[in-house]
Every structure is written in C-alpha cells, then in structure tokens.
Amino acid sequence: MRGVFNKIWLAAAFAAVAAPAFAAAPQPPRMPHYRFVNYTTANGLPNNHVYSVLVDGSRIWAGTDDGLAEYENGKWKTYTTKDGLAQQAVLSLALDKRTGDVWVGTMGGLNRISGGRIIATYTQLNSGLSNDIVYGVSVEGENVWVATAAGACRLNLNTGQWSIYTDSNTPMKEIWVYGVSAAPDKVYFAVWGSGLIEYNQQTKLWDIYEDPDHQLEIVLFKNQGLIHDIVSSVSYVDKIVWVATYFGDSRYDGRYWHNFLTKDSGLPSNFTNYVKGVDANRAWFCTDKGLAYYDGANWAVYTPSLTTGKPEMWVRDAQGHVTHIPVTTAPANNYMLGIDFQGRDIWVATAGGLSHGIFEPQP
Amino acid sequence: MNRTGRSGRGVPALRVAALAALIAVLLFMVSWRVRSVHAAAPQTGAILGYASPVELLFSPDGARLYVLCQDSGEVRVLNATTYAPIKTIAVGHVPRGFFLSSNGSRLFVANSWDDTISVIDTRALKVVDTWHVGMEPSSVVEGPAGKYLYVANRISNDVAVLNARNGAEVKRLAAGRGASYMTLSPNRSRLYVTHVYPNPTPSRTPPESEVTVIDTATAEVVNRIPLHSIAGVFHLAFTADGRLGVVAELYPKNLVPMTQVEHGWIFEDTLTLFGPDVGNKTVEVPLDDLDSFAARPFGVAITPDNSRIYVSCGGSELVTVISLPHLLRYVHTHRAPIVYNLAASGHYVINRIPVGHDPRGVALSPHWRRLLVANRLDDTISVIDTHTNKIVSTIHLAGSKNLWSLHFGLQMFAAMTVSSPGKRRCAACHIDARHRNAKRMNLSGIKEAQALRRGQQAFYSTRYSFHGGDACANCHIDSTFDGLQWDFEPDGLGRNIVDVMELEDIRDTAPYDWSGVNPNLPTQCGPRTELFMWRSQNYGVRTLADITAYINSLPPRPNRWHLPGGKLTPAQERGQEIFDRTADDFGKPIPLTNRCNFCHSGPLGTDHKKFDVGTKGRHDDSGLFVTPSLADIALTAPYLHNGKAATLEEIWTIYNPHDQHGRTNDLTKDQLNDLIDYLRTR
Known part of the structure; x- marks a missing residue:
C-alpha cells in the first residue's frame, strides 16, 4: 500500500516538475496553409520568369518574360507584341477596379487593356511617359501613376495630360523608381537609392523618407526610420506603408517605423523584391529566398528548399520560436517577385513559374 | 372692260396677299407676347435662326414627339398625332443626342459644346438640372433601373458613367475615338457605343473602328467589336429580339488613289451586321447601288416584326429601305466579302425614299x-408611311427661311405650316426666342443666314459628285476631319499623300492645301474639288460662294485644355515659355526661323508661309509645306502633312531628328510634355 502511495506521489511530483518543461515547447501559431499548384511552360505559361501577377476576379494575369499571360476557366491566353503589347517582358500590372481595365508595365512602355483588347500603348516617344521601362503602375481615381527607370509620372485619364516627377521637381535624389502605390490621400514611390517618396494628394506636397544611417548595410538606428535607401517596392494600405528594400523591410504608420530583418523577424532573406500589405497589420514579402507572411506577430515562410528543392514551410512566433511544418507542395521557385490575393488563395510570381496557393483550412 | 376686268381681278388678289401678310404679322406679334420661352444668348456653332433637327423621340405613351434641334439649341415638343407644337425648351449649345428615361419622366440632352447634360422634367417641360460631363458629350443613355446615366464624350473618347439621380460622375470607360452614339440592347443588358473617328493605326494601314460593348450590370467594357477598314460609324439598331445588330458606317478607300472607282469609289456606304442571326460574326454589306450611292448612312430603325430596316442617308438625302428577310437570305447564301459587290444591294434594298437635306435621326412611331x-x-421632318414607304406629310419647323418669308409677307403659311393631306396648321405662334433674334436681323443678315444654310446644304450633299458618291462632309465629318490620309492623283499615283485637315478654324489660314497651291477657299473648294473629287x-x-461662306462661318470649337477664362496651368505656362524661347537649354541662341513662334505666329498659329521642316518623304515631290494652324491641335491626330506622326510627341521625338521642325532636341522629357500641354490650349 505504501509502495502504491509512493508511486502516486512520485508521479505527481514528476508531473509538477515536467509540466513547465512541456510548456516551454509551445504549439506553433496557426498560420495559413496552402496547397501550391504551379504553372510553367509545361502547362501553358509562355515563360517561367514571372515578374508580376494580378488577380482580376476569376481571371489571373501573369506578366512574364515572354508576354502577358491570362488564365481563366482553366485556359491560358498570351498577349504578345503582335497583339499590341509594348514589349514582351511584362514587369508590372495594375487593375482599375472601377472600370475593370488592366494596366500593363513592360520593358518597352505601358499598355492599357480594356474589353479584352490592348487599346492603348504609351511609350516615351509617342506620349508623355517618362521612360519605357515601367517597373510599377498603380491606378487611383482618374490618374494612372507610373514608376519608371527615369522618374515617376502620372497620366490623367480625363484630360490625357502627363506629369513627370524626377529629381528636378520632387525630393527624390535618384530617378530609378521601382514601385508605386496610390491611394486617394497619398501616393508612395519606391525609389532605388533614394528611399521612400511621398506625395500628398491634398496638399500637393512631397516628402522623402530615408535610411537614417544612409545606405550602410548595417543598421545603426533600428526602428528610427526606413531600413535602407535601396527601396524595391511599396504598398500603402489602411494608411500603413509597407516598404521592401534589398536590405530588410519596414512598416510605417505615419509616426513610427518598424523594421524587419532576418535576425529579428521571420524574413527568410533581407533581399526583398516585392511587398504587398493585406491590411494595417498583415503583409506578404517576396524575397530571394522564399515567400514570407507576417500576421502582425508571427511569420510563415513558404519556399522550395534552397538545397534540396523540397517543399518547406516554417513558422516563427512572436518569441522567435521556429517550427518547421511538414508540407508536400511549395511555390515554383524560391525567388519571389510578386503576389496577389484571390479570396483566401494567393497567386505568386516566381522566377520559376506562377504559383497558385490554394488555402487549406487546418483542423 | 378688259382693263377693268384685269383691274378687278388684280385688286382682290392684292388684298388677299396684303391680308395674309397682315394676319401673319399679327400672329407673330401675338405669339411674341404670349410665348414665354427663355431667350438664350446667340451661340457659337449655330447658324442663327435655324433649328436643324437631328434626333427624334416618341414619348412612351406615344402622345408626344420630341425633336432635338442642334443649331437653335432646343428640344421642340410636338403632339405626336397632329405634330402641333406644344412647347420649345431651350437647352445647351449644339445638342447632339437625347434620351428618355424608361418611365418617360425625364429627358436627358447631351449638349456637345457646353459639355453638359440638360435634364428636362417631361411633366413640367422645363430644364430642371444641368450636369457637367466630359469633353463634347454627344449622346446619353439611361441604364437599367435608372441607376446609371451613360454619356458618350466625342473628344475625350470615353463614356462617362454618371449617377442617374444627381449626375455625379462615377467613372469613365475608355471607348474608341470619337465616341458619339449609343444604343441599348433590347434586354438592356448591354450598351453599344459607336464612333465617328477611327482608332489610331499605323500610317498607311487600313482604318480600324470598333463598337464598344458595355455591360450595364457592372458598367464595365466587356467587348470591343472590331470594324475593319471602317472610319465613320454612326447609329446602331437592334431587331426586337436582339438577335441582329445593324451599324451605319462609312468604308473609305483612302489607301488607293482616287482613280480607283471600282467597288464603291472613294467611300462606300455600308452596314455592319452582327449577332446570332449572322452567326455571331460581323458581316459588312453595301448600301450603294452600282450607279448611285446611299451616301453617309446615319440613322437606323428596324420594324419590330423584323421586316424592314430604314437607314437615313445624309449625303444622298434619302432613306434606304431594306427587306430584312432578303438581306439575311443574301448574307446566308453568299460568301464574304459581300461588301465589294455593289450588285448585292439590289437583292435587299427595296426602296430609296427621297427626303430633305441631310437626314439624320429616324424614329418609328409607337x-x-x-x-x-x-x-x-x-x-x-419627313413623315413616311411604313406600309407604302411614301412620304405622307412634312413637318416644318420654324427657321430663318420662314423669317425671310415673313419679312416680305409672303409664303407665310406655306413655310410655317404643318402640311399633310387634309391638314393645314399655322405654326407662326411657335416662333421662339432665337427666331426673335433672327427677326431682329436686318435684310442683309437674313440673306447671309440663308446663304450660309445653302452653303451648309451643299457641303453636306453628295448631289454634285459622280453618282452622288460623296461630299465635303464625308471627309470633314460634322465639318471637322476624318483622321485619314488620302492620295489625290493629280500629282501622280501614290504620291503626295496628305492628311485631312480640321475644317473648323480654317478661316483666314490661306493658302490652302498642304502644298499651299490654292490661294483661297474658292480655289480650294471649287476647281480642285470639282476636278479631282466630284x-x-x-x-x-453662287453655290461655291455659299460653301466658302459656310466654311468661313465655322466658329472656333471651345478649347477644353486650358483653365476657365483661358488661364494656363503652371505646366502650360512653362510650355508657353518654351514656345516663345529665344535660346536653347544650353543658352545658345535659337535662330529666328527655328523658333516655334516664328512659323506658328499670330492668333491662329500660322505665318501662312511654306517651310521645310524636314518631313519630306520619298513619295513627296517637295518638302515645303504650309505652316498649319495650331487651332484645335489637340483633336486632330495624326500629325504632319502625311499623318506620319501618330501623336504630338512623335512630331519631335521621331520626326525632328535634325531640329528642322524647331529646336527641340535639347528639351528634356518633362519640358516636351510642358510644350505639348501648352499647344493643346491653342
């Protein structure tokens, strides 16, 4: 009897001691899971280098190195220069949600697609477009904002008038504009080597946000400003600016900055090609080493392994604990270039194809 | 006796004439007192005193006929049975299209030179609101459920989507070039937009037009039906079941010399058919006959029983009547392209009914x-019996012609009555405010107005040309341009191809023709046109004098690019400085003859002299061309004498490599944008 009592006592003591130990190995946060279906030249994509992707209802547009691909009802259609595409390499895409028109930025000009046809081609020779290399495009109201290799510009659709923004009339110090994100109140430009440029649509005033330590590849002033001046992408949503650079990423709420680096976040790489905010707290980051999702506290990364190519997913919680999640699918390539959302699904532009991440609810 | 007898017969006749004149004057004075029509200031774009009806609508209950009068800027409301006037409602300048709401309570009018929509309460018969829209609204349509109002803007090449309740613009949809006319499908799910100018295409390639298709549920463009080789598209109509759409259009032959008279010569007048009844493809069919034309088809109406299509043909001054069953049978039994076979129309055109000058809008009674x-x-307004296809009456709308008659106390009743068998009704009491203005004109003013109207009629009529094929207005659509380049053969086939100039603002810009060979308008419009075109x-x-007087009377079109009051934006001011500069960006003086404002001098922007700006092509005999006016330059793409430059930018980015067309190669891209912004304000 005494032996039995001792066993119970020992078991209780063990449980009391072991419980905290079990608690120290927490469950990973619930992050979205996807089943990735990848599209390549093997199943209809004109080229595996996909620079940009745009979701337009049930229709998907993919800007590739060899034309603009349209996917709908299980079928691909490709627009080429024969159809009026300004250049075969399609770098950027934007949807005018009011009209349904699609704006296409290429290495040789800007196109407008409406009613299933390319109805306009703007180049630096036939229009007021500042440069033919169109890295980014964004539509807001009656204005189309364009990021080019020689400044930003704006086309007023009602009057046909162009305005060019360069170092001569804005604070930007370089004119290599990589991205643009326009909203009714503000327009943000990602400028390679010149930080983040802001245009206030109400006051018509410009502002510039730069790395406080100016282009050093170390961070002296964390969360005191933009992480780096080599800005590759910007996304303005819910009055929050998400900024991607080649040396980390930033979030700016109009007053405070928050920076993200691999060493203190879930980013798989500091080299970020593209960022897209979901809302004020959530964003997706397209890096050279995988696709990262941030939900405001936790991170999830989706990529094929850099060494084995096998699908990988890992989750990093707010305390920095990393958990590898077993998965069977991954995006087509680790080099991510763009993303868009289709309900809870995602579409990802990669250097190895277009990936459709089909959301899979977890029990 | 004889003398007495003659005198006896003459005196009563004189008395009757005097009495008639007295009655007419009294009626006019009475009407002047009792009518309460708002006077509008004399407008540019109107030939004072003329009504110029362009479109017609019946009210849903069939009780009223609405007549849109372009030159007088009015909607005339008539009794749809007796055609007796009910009221005249002043709207904006140069109204071009109108539309009744589905319940008939509101009439929307597109005022093309005001850039406004007039909203008329059809119960009160007065304008209750005026909404500002895009550039040169040319037609207006209310969508299903009265949610949106669609406005086709001719100059801004788009369709504005307005909140139908308050006129607030929701968005604009890209249309083709010169968006002008719109038609709802019978089930109202789609809106079809046609365009008077072709879309831009590379130089010396066939023109391309389109029918823009808008989904009225989403208010988005969902299709663009291509109209290959077509330039100049007007009204479109559907059969009642919506299985066939019919588009009135021009098929220009501008890529071949004008000696090519086969298959319809300079212009062929055609219809494009589309929809399930023709296999869901587009089929183009000719309206012309082998030796006579149905020039400039404009309005289309289809009887609800699908038996007939009526097409007004403005240049030929007739209505073409088509048997729809015969047309479909022909289409289904003959291979495309049917359009080249002018014998085809004999299989389906069953009548050609002569009507008045420049027939435009058509409407079938309820x-x-x-x-x-x-x-x-x-x-x-010609009233045609659809059973007999004969004119049964003609409704006369008051105009200066009548004032002229009134002035002499003659022809009063003949000119101002609604004449139909068994009915004569004096319309004198319907003289409106503008006619009062005209009345104030002196005799020479009335004569001038009449000359202008005659000139206008000759300008739009094809009666002077071979087989009645074309008229000035074929290339100068609505007295403007057609966006095409043509090969006139006197200087050799395939040589000296020239772009059609905008006709408005051409006054005082002599010499004419790109080569400057014609010292004045009578030479340009007379021998040249007669020899090589007609x-x-x-x-x-007299006709030549009238035509040139009419062309000289064309007023300048309102410029939409500068700020109100003619003020310039900062970019336009910078552009003006570049236009007027004397030194280039490097501080080097620009030779006088290489400055913009040297050749493009004066208010019209031309020095009237020939200059070589380095644009001579291998098919041009000379590089010397008259400096064109800068007026309305924003509208008239393509540019240069041969239309090589698709846009203003290309004039300098592509076709000025050696700075012969002004010193511009030092300009930065934003400077060039500023210069172009300024030029658009000219």
Missing part, C-alpha cells in the same frame, strides 16, 4: 405605322 426622319438642313459637274458660282 405602332410603327410611321417613320419620322429629321432633315437637319431643311428644318423639316468629277461630274462643277458648282455654280
């Missing part, structure tokens, strides 16, 4: 017993 045709340049006859002296 029970489609009557087809009404607005004869724009006669101020009349071929069959020349104008009489």
Whole structure:
C-alpha cells in the first residue's frame, strides 16, 4: 500500500516538475496553409520568369518574360507584341477596379487593356511617359501613376495630360523608381537609392523618407526610420506603408517605423523584391529566398528548399520560436517577385513559374 | 372692260396677299407676347435662326414627339398625332443626342459644346438640372433601373458613367475615338457605343473602328467589336429580339488613289451586321447601288416584326429601305466579302425614299405605322408611311427661311405650316426666342443666314459628285476631319499623300492645301474639288460662294485644355515659355526661323508661309509645306502633312531628328510634355 502511495506521489511530483518543461515547447501559431499548384511552360505559361501577377476576379494575369499571360476557366491566353503589347517582358500590372481595365508595365512602355483588347500603348516617344521601362503602375481615381527607370509620372485619364516627377521637381535624389502605390490621400514611390517618396494628394506636397544611417548595410538606428535607401517596392494600405528594400523591410504608420530583418523577424532573406500589405497589420514579402507572411506577430515562410528543392514551410512566433511544418507542395521557385490575393488563395510570381496557393483550412 | 376686268381681278388678289401678310404679322406679334420661352444668348456653332433637327423621340405613351434641334439649341415638343407644337425648351449649345428615361419622366440632352447634360422634367417641360460631363458629350443613355446615366464624350473618347439621380460622375470607360452614339440592347443588358473617328493605326494601314460593348450590370467594357477598314460609324439598331445588330458606317478607300472607282469609289456606304442571326460574326454589306450611292448612312430603325430596316442617308438625302428577310437570305447564301459587290444591294434594298437635306435621326412611331426622319438642313421632318414607304406629310419647323418669308409677307403659311393631306396648321405662334433674334436681323443678315444654310446644304450633299458618291462632309465629318490620309492623283499615283485637315478654324489660314497651291477657299473648294473629287459637274458660282461662306462661318470649337477664362496651368505656362524661347537649354541662341513662334505666329498659329521642316518623304515631290494652324491641335491626330506622326510627341521625338521642325532636341522629357500641354490650349 505504501509502495502504491509512493508511486502516486512520485508521479505527481514528476508531473509538477515536467509540466513547465512541456510548456516551454509551445504549439506553433496557426498560420495559413496552402496547397501550391504551379504553372510553367509545361502547362501553358509562355515563360517561367514571372515578374508580376494580378488577380482580376476569376481571371489571373501573369506578366512574364515572354508576354502577358491570362488564365481563366482553366485556359491560358498570351498577349504578345503582335497583339499590341509594348514589349514582351511584362514587369508590372495594375487593375482599375472601377472600370475593370488592366494596366500593363513592360520593358518597352505601358499598355492599357480594356474589353479584352490592348487599346492603348504609351511609350516615351509617342506620349508623355517618362521612360519605357515601367517597373510599377498603380491606378487611383482618374490618374494612372507610373514608376519608371527615369522618374515617376502620372497620366490623367480625363484630360490625357502627363506629369513627370524626377529629381528636378520632387525630393527624390535618384530617378530609378521601382514601385508605386496610390491611394486617394497619398501616393508612395519606391525609389532605388533614394528611399521612400511621398506625395500628398491634398496638399500637393512631397516628402522623402530615408535610411537614417544612409545606405550602410548595417543598421545603426533600428526602428528610427526606413531600413535602407535601396527601396524595391511599396504598398500603402489602411494608411500603413509597407516598404521592401534589398536590405530588410519596414512598416510605417505615419509616426513610427518598424523594421524587419532576418535576425529579428521571420524574413527568410533581407533581399526583398516585392511587398504587398493585406491590411494595417498583415503583409506578404517576396524575397530571394522564399515567400514570407507576417500576421502582425508571427511569420510563415513558404519556399522550395534552397538545397534540396523540397517543399518547406516554417513558422516563427512572436518569441522567435521556429517550427518547421511538414508540407508536400511549395511555390515554383524560391525567388519571389510578386503576389496577389484571390479570396483566401494567393497567386505568386516566381522566377520559376506562377504559383497558385490554394488555402487549406487546418483542423 | 378688259382693263377693268384685269383691274378687278388684280385688286382682290392684292388684298388677299396684303391680308395674309397682315394676319401673319399679327400672329407673330401675338405669339411674341404670349410665348414665354427663355431667350438664350446667340451661340457659337449655330447658324442663327435655324433649328436643324437631328434626333427624334416618341414619348412612351406615344402622345408626344420630341425633336432635338442642334443649331437653335432646343428640344421642340410636338403632339405626336397632329405634330402641333406644344412647347420649345431651350437647352445647351449644339445638342447632339437625347434620351428618355424608361418611365418617360425625364429627358436627358447631351449638349456637345457646353459639355453638359440638360435634364428636362417631361411633366413640367422645363430644364430642371444641368450636369457637367466630359469633353463634347454627344449622346446619353439611361441604364437599367435608372441607376446609371451613360454619356458618350466625342473628344475625350470615353463614356462617362454618371449617377442617374444627381449626375455625379462615377467613372469613365475608355471607348474608341470619337465616341458619339449609343444604343441599348433590347434586354438592356448591354450598351453599344459607336464612333465617328477611327482608332489610331499605323500610317498607311487600313482604318480600324470598333463598337464598344458595355455591360450595364457592372458598367464595365466587356467587348470591343472590331470594324475593319471602317472610319465613320454612326447609329446602331437592334431587331426586337436582339438577335441582329445593324451599324451605319462609312468604308473609305483612302489607301488607293482616287482613280480607283471600282467597288464603291472613294467611300462606300455600308452596314455592319452582327449577332446570332449572322452567326455571331460581323458581316459588312453595301448600301450603294452600282450607279448611285446611299451616301453617309446615319440613322437606323428596324420594324419590330423584323421586316424592314430604314437607314437615313445624309449625303444622298434619302432613306434606304431594306427587306430584312432578303438581306439575311443574301448574307446566308453568299460568301464574304459581300461588301465589294455593289450588285448585292439590289437583292435587299427595296426602296430609296427621297427626303430633305441631310437626314439624320429616324424614329418609328409607337405602332410603327410611321417613320419620322429629321432633315437637319431643311428644318423639316419627313413623315413616311411604313406600309407604302411614301412620304405622307412634312413637318416644318420654324427657321430663318420662314423669317425671310415673313419679312416680305409672303409664303407665310406655306413655310410655317404643318402640311399633310387634309391638314393645314399655322405654326407662326411657335416662333421662339432665337427666331426673335433672327427677326431682329436686318435684310442683309437674313440673306447671309440663308446663304450660309445653302452653303451648309451643299457641303453636306453628295448631289454634285459622280453618282452622288460623296461630299465635303464625308471627309470633314460634322465639318471637322476624318483622321485619314488620302492620295489625290493629280500629282501622280501614290504620291503626295496628305492628311485631312480640321475644317473648323480654317478661316483666314490661306493658302490652302498642304502644298499651299490654292490661294483661297474658292480655289480650294471649287476647281480642285470639282476636278479631282466630284468629277461630274462643277458648282455654280453662287453655290461655291455659299460653301466658302459656310466654311468661313465655322466658329472656333471651345478649347477644353486650358483653365476657365483661358488661364494656363503652371505646366502650360512653362510650355508657353518654351514656345516663345529665344535660346536653347544650353543658352545658345535659337535662330529666328527655328523658333516655334516664328512659323506658328499670330492668333491662329500660322505665318501662312511654306517651310521645310524636314518631313519630306520619298513619295513627296517637295518638302515645303504650309505652316498649319495650331487651332484645335489637340483633336486632330495624326500629325504632319502625311499623318506620319501618330501623336504630338512623335512630331519631335521621331520626326525632328535634325531640329528642322524647331529646336527641340535639347528639351528634356518633362519640358516636351510642358510644350505639348501648352499647344493643346491653342
């Protein structure tokens, strides 16, 4: 009897001691899971280098190195220069949600697609477009904002008038504009080597946000400003600016900055090609080493392994604990270039194809 | 006796005439007192005193006929049975299209030179609101459920989507070039937009037009039906079941020399058919006959029983009547392209009914017993019996012609009555405010107005050309341009191809023709046109004088690019400085003859001299061309004498490599944008 009592006592003591130990190995946060279906030249994509992707209802547009691909009802259609595409390499895409028109930025000009046809081609020779290399495009109201290799510009659709923004009339110090994100109140430009440029649509005033330590590849002033001046992408949503650079990423709420680096976040790489905010707290980051999702506290990364190519997913919680999640699918390539959302699904532009991440609810 | 007898017969006749004149004057004075029509300031774009009906609408209950009068800027409201005037409602400048809301309570009018929509309460018969829209609204349509109002803007090449309740613009949809006319499908799910100018295409390639298709549920463009080789598209109509769409259009032959008279010569007048009844493809069919044309088809109406298509043909001054069953049978039994076979029309055209000058809009009466045709340049409406296809009456709308008659106390009743068998009704009491203005004109003013109207009629009529094929207005659509380049053969086939100039603002810009060979308008419009275009006859002296007077009377079009009051934006001011500069960006003086404002001098932007700006092509005999006016330059793409430059930018980015067309190669891209912004304000 005494032996039995001792066993119970020992078991209780063990449980009391072991419980905290079990608690120290927490469950990973619930992050979205996807089943990735990848599209390549093997199943209809004109080229595996996909620079940009745009979701337009049930229709998907993919800007590739060899034309603009349209996917709908299980079928691909490709627009080429024969159809009026300004250049075969399609770098950027934007949807005018009011009209349904699609704006296409290429290495040789800007196109407008409406009613299933390319109805306009703007180049630096036939229009007021500042440069033919169109890295980014964004539509807001009656204005189309364009990021080019020689400044930003704006086309007023009602009057046909162009305005060019360069170092001569804005604070930007370089004119290599990589991205643009326009909203009714503000327009943000990602400028390679010149930080983040802001245009206030109400006051018509410009502002510039730069790395406080100016282009050093170390961070002296964390969360005191933009992480780096080599800005590759910007996304303005819910009055929050998400900024991607080649040396980390930033979030700016109009007053405070928050920076993200691999060493203190879930980013798989500091080299970020593209960022897209979901809302004020959530964003997706397209890096050279995988696709990262941030939900405001936790991170999830989706990529094929850099060494084995096998699908990988890992989750990093707010305390920095990393958990590898077993998965069977991954995006087509680790080099991510763009993303868009289709309900809870995602579409990802990669250097190895277009990936459709089909959301899979977890029990 | 004889003398007495003659005197006895003469005196009563004189008395009757005097009495008639007295009655007319009294009626006029009475009407002046009792009518309470708002006077509008004399407008540019209107030939004072003329009504110029362009479109017609019946009210849903069939009780009223609405007549849109372009030159007088009015909607005339008539009794749809007796055609007796009910009221005249002043709207904006140069109204071009109108539309009744589905319940008939509101009439929307597109005022093309005001850039506004007039909203008329059809119960009160007065304008209750005016909404600002895009550039040159040319037609307006209310969508299903009265949610949106669609406005086709001719200059801004788009369709504005307005909140139908308050006129607030929701968005604009890209249309083709010169968006002008719109038609709802019978089930109202789609809106079809046509365009008077072709879309831009590379130089010396066939023109391309389109029918823009808008989904009225989403208010988005969902399709663009291509119209290959077509330039100049007007009204579109559907059969009642919506299985067939019919588009009135021009098929220009501008890529071949004008000696090519086969298959329709300079212009062929055609219809494009589309929809399930023709296999869901587009089929183009000719309206012309082998030796006569149905020039400039404009309005289209289809009887609800699908038996007939009526097409007003403005240049030929007739209505073409087509048997729809015969047309479909022909289409289904013959291979495309049918359009080249001018014998084809004999298989389906069953009548050609002469009407008045420049017939435009057509409307079938509610029970489609009557087809009404607005004869724009006669101020009349022809009423055609659809069973007999004969004109049964003509409605006369008051105009200066009548004032002229009034002035002499003659022809009063003849000119100002609604004449139909068994009915004569004096319309004198319907003289409106503008006619009062006209009345104030002196005799020479009335004569001038009449000369202008005659000139306008000759300008739009094809009666002077070989087989009645074309008229000035074929290339100068609505007295503007057509966006095409043509090969006139006197200087050799395939040589000296020239772009059609905008005709408005051409006054005082002599010499004419790109080569400057014609020292004045009578030379340009007379021998040149008669010899190389009409071929069959020349104008009489008076007709030529009238035409040139009409062209010289064309007023400048409102410029939409500068700020109100003619002020310039900062970018335009910078552009003006570049236009007027004397030194380049490097501080080097620009030779006088290489400055913009040297050749493009004066208010019209031309020094009237020839200059070589380095644009001579291998098919040009000379590089010397007259400096064109800068007026309306924003509208008139393509540019240069041969239309090589698709846009203003290309003039300098592509076709000025050696700075012969002004010193511009030092300019930065934003400077060039500023210069172009300024030029658009000219």
